[in-house]
Amino acid sequence: MGIIFWLIFGGLVGWIASKIMGTDAQQGVLLNIIVGIVGAFLGGFLWGLITNDPEPYALFDIGSWLTAIVGACILLFLVGLVTGRRRV
Numbered sequence: 001m002g003i004i005f006w007l008i009f010g011g012l013v014g015w016i017a018s019k020i021m022g023t024d025a026q027q028g029v030l031l032n033i034i035v036g037i038v039g040a041f042l043g044g045f046l047w048g049l050i051t052n053d054p055e056p057y058a059l060f061d062i063g064s065w066l067t068a069i070v071g072a073c074i075l076l077f078l079v080g081l082v083t084g085r086r087r088v
Contacts, residue, residue, distance in 0.1 A: 010036030013065070017072030023080070035072050040064075043071020 011029060014036030018024040027035070047067050 007033055013068045013072050016069050017076055021073055021076040023076055039072025039075045040068035042075055043067040
């Protein structure tokens with residue numbers, strides 16, 4: 001059941017982040033899931049560095065969602081910088 005939850009969580013987080021960053025038209029469901037899961041880990045890693053919290057994802061509460069969305073937005077921003085894509 002855990003893998004299904006992570007896929008749903010990743011898909012929703014990736015979709016929300018792509019809407020915020022304006023890249024939704026360029027991404028499909030699979031890329032939203034990947035961006036959401038990688039963004040969640042990136043956000044958790046950065047949150048751990050800032051707060052010295054060893055387990056930022058102990059519970060899936062609103063803070064976890066926000067951390068994951070911020071991490072996914074950072075990931076999309078960095079990918080945009082590397083690939084040279086500009087938002088119009």
